[in-house]
Amino acid sequence: MALVPFPGQAPKPEPPSDRGPERAAPHDLDPDPDFRTAGNRILRRERVPDPDSDDQDEGEAKMSFLEHLDELRKRIIYAAISIGVGFLIAFAFVQRLFDFVMRPLQAGLPAGGTLIYTEPTEAFILYIQIAAIAGLVIALPLVMTQVWLFIAPGLYSQEKKLAIPFIVMSSAFFIAGAAFSHYVVFPLTWKFFMSFTSDYLTFMPRIEPAFALYIKLILAFGIVFQMPTIVLFLARMGVVTARFMWRHTKYAVLIIVIVSAIVTPDGGGVSLVAMSVPLFFLYVVSIGLAWLFGKKKKKNEDIPYEL
Numbered sequence: 001m002a003l004v005p006f007p008g009q010a011p012k013p014e015p016p017s018d019r020g021p022e023r024a025a026p027h028d029l030d031p032d033p034d035f036r037t038a039g040n041r042i043l044r045r046e047r048v049p050d051p052d053s054d055d056q057d058e059g060e061a062k063m064s065f066l067e068h069l070d071e072l073r074k075r076i077i078y079a080a081i082s083i084g085v086g087f088l089i090a091f092a093f094v095q096r097l098f099d100f101v102m103r104p105l106q107a108g109l110p111a112g113g114t115l116i117y118t119e120p121t122e123a124f125i126l127y128i129q130i131a132a133i134a135g136l137v138i139a140l141p142l143v144m145t146q147v148w149l150f151i152a153p154g155l156y157s158q159e160k161k162l163a164i165p166f167i168v169m170s171s172a173f174f175i176a177g178a179a180f181s182h183y184v185v186f187p188l189t190w191k192f193f194m195s196f197t198s199d200y201l202t203f204m205p206r207i208e209p210a211f212a213l214y215i216k217l218i219l220a221f222g223i224v225f226q227m228p229t230i231v232l233f234l235a236r237m238g239v240v241t242a243r244f245m246w247r248h249t250k251y252a253v254l255i256i257v258i259v260s261a262i263v264t265p266d267g268g269g270v271s272l273v274a275m276s277v278p279l280f281f282l283y284v285v286s287i288g289l290a291w292l293f294g295k296k297k298k299k300n301e302d303i304p305y306e307l
Helices: 033-044 065-091 094-107 122-138 140-154 163-194 207-224 227-237 242-247 249-263 270-293
Strands: none
Touching: 065 094, 065 122, 065 140, 094 122, 094 163, 094 207, 122 140, 122 163, 122 207, 140 163, 163 207, 163 227, 163 270, 207 249, 207 270, 227 270, 242 249, 242 270, 249 270
């Protein structure tokens, strides 16, 4: 026999859920969800729909792991071709480049002193290495373009407008760091190591370790001078703020000293000081860039989350 409900009987109330009306969603409690998700978007290379853009392709919302590898392989190939072309251009002027590199090395030696090499291929490999480093500098804008094209699919349309500033700033700051190392840091470091010469010790450097020291400083300063570029990029995404960086300056100073001790050859001598001082100056410049060009919050939005 079928059971028929009485007329006007109220429906049975649903059991209360774990998330009641008084409990807001975690996304609602987060005053700045972009602060937490911007980095994950780049790592996943996820195309997040942009409300300000009408040309969204829902079929390319995400990239698979194999598509990541294929994209990475393509960008590496293009960057390698660019460096190869730069190497050929630099090798045509390798003698001038050799004289440019050897000038600070020779200037720090005692009167009549010269660099020596003990292996037959040592001098030839030196020319190849100089041309390769110069080729990297020549091709740097194209290499940074490939880096940008690799991370661009995970950005909003307004963030993609930073392409030209990213390429120009990264190339310019790398060259600035390399020039600072060539003209300032390496001569100071070279003289520091030569200062241990005495009546019992004679400094007779081989070209291979001397040039390795030179290249290590050039690359180290070129990389650490990218701080303003990285901070500007993260600030425009809302990942870091000028207030956050200012409040954590003391930790930044500690990190700067540790990084300088790791990447410099003496680990505690003149090159550590020569790297720490400009890095702190670049950190202050980065705070200013984050304050001027950082992501602005709308008036109706809450204050961003600060750690």
